[in-house]
Amino acid sequence: MRYLLLIGALLAGSAYAAAPATSQNQRDLVKYLIASEKKTIKDAIWMSKDNLYVGAIDDGTDRKGLAMYVCAVASERKAPAKMVKVVDIVKVQRAGKFEELGRADCL
Numbered sequence: 001m002r003y004l005l006l007i008g009a010l011l012a013g014s015a016y017a018a019a020p021a022t023s024q025n026q027r028d029l030v031k032y033l034i035a036s037e038k039k040t041i042k043d044a045i046w047m048s049k050d051n052l053y054v055g056a057i058d059d060g061t062d063r064k065g066l067a068m069y070v071c072a073v074a075s076e077r078k079a080p081a082k083m084v085k086v087v088d089i090v091k092v093q094r095a096g097k098f099e100e101l102g103r104a105d106c107l
Helices: 001-013 024-035 064-076 089-095
Strands: 041-048 052-056 083-088 102-107
Touching: 024 041, 024 064, 041 064, 052 064, 052 089, 064 083, 064 102, 083 089
Parallel strands: 052 083
Antiparallel strands: 041 052, 083 102
16 A cells, blocks of 8 residues: 555655655554545655645546645644645556646645
């Protein structure tokens, strides 16, 4: 389930270089999002201290609403993000491409 982290590590050349330093709240948020009962979010990774990428299956719908939801949950769980980007998890896994399905700039 760690597709984004794994692909990010491959792209950066090192697992340690791929993931920025994250707070406990940020790590807890990622676990919460992946474990949610909707199972829409397949993986998530902080690409920087403020930018969260969320992996989901491309079902043809605009995922901006999902990104906005993640912004709200992140704020509620004391792990606010400046930007959330939803990416196609299948393309990340197969080709290492971060194809955007939706994006939200969090307030």
